[in-house]
Amino acid sequence: MYDHGLLDVGEGNLIYWEVRGNPNGRPALVVHGGPGSGKSHGAHKGFDPDVFKVVLFDQRGCGDSTPSAADPTTDMAHNTTEHLLADMEALRQHLGVQRWLLYGGSWASTLILAYAERHPERVLGIVLVGVTMSRPQEIDWLYHGLRLLLPIEWERFRAGVPAPDRDGSLVKAYRRLMGSPDPAVREQAARDWCAWEDAVIAHEHLGNPGQYSAKPDAAKLAFVRICTHYFAHTAWLQDRQLLRDAQRLASVPGVLIHGRLDLSGPLLTAWELAQVWPAAELMIIEDSGHTGSPAMQTAVLDAIAKFA
Helix, strand or coil: CCEEEEEEEECCEEEEEEEEECCCCEEEEEECCCCCCCCCCCHHHHCCCCCEEEEEECCCCCCCCECCCCCCCCCHHHCCHHHHHHHHHHHHHHHCCCCEEEEEEEHHHHHHHHHHHHCHHHEEEEEEEEECCCCHHHHHHHHCHHHHCCHHHHHHHHHCCCHHHCCCCHHHHHHHHHCCCCHHHHHHHHHHHHHHHHHHCCCCCCCCCCCCCCCCHHHHHHHHHHHHHHHHCHHHCCCCHHHHHHHHHCCCCEEEEEECCCCCCCCHHHHHHHHHCCCEEEEEECCCCCCCCHHHHHHHHHHHHCCC
8 A cells, every 4th residue: 555545525534545555556446245345455455556556445434434323423414325426536536536437246336327417427347246236125135025935044134124114225224223312223233134134145165255243343343333324315326327327338338247156246237237238248157155165356457458
């Protein structure tokens, strides 16, 4: 890392950013998942440091950005997809970047697509891993539909909310718990949510099972508060908006990398996107789930190298 800082983006929010690699290299922005997971400290390692100028940042409310969503007094009204898109543009301008490669997975793919469809002229290319678009059907599948495959674990997840809320939206019910004035309630809700997320990836022995519950307590609180906040609002995106506006990416090359064994984000989403984005290549990794595998890592490295 040769440069880092905190960027004031308004409403009392300071966004942490850092830059690695070649100061004069090809700019690449690494967007983290979650929402609310914070940057990966190893995400930059997939980029040749002699070729790329790699920018990483923590989205509002998580990682080293302030204030943290783990603090119940932090106002979540100023943490929406629209705010994050504005933050990315503010960061680009702050760093003097004209165009950059966008890279990220899971929630990051939703945010990257929203940004690229709004600012295609600012994008050199896109590499997405574990493609999601945060549509209502995707959120419903992850927190309700997967009961079909994980009935025992899902019943535990459902039991974490008050009985009157168990037949409604579990995402909204957990969001209410994360807004409780009682810290014990918030902490238990965060543990229960992360236990469910881990249950969904428990079969991924080639990837990174158990990663959600392994988060430090503060990071876990921020992650779950932000997740429930975003998913309760379907990320403030219209249903199928990102598919509809993919036509704006006609001149933007992309690589979509998706594991066939991904339960949390089924392959259908990546396939549907590839159908409406002719400039994107879909790579299906047979042995990978949501958290990856050696074969997926090789595919990621090859995809990034295409933009060198």
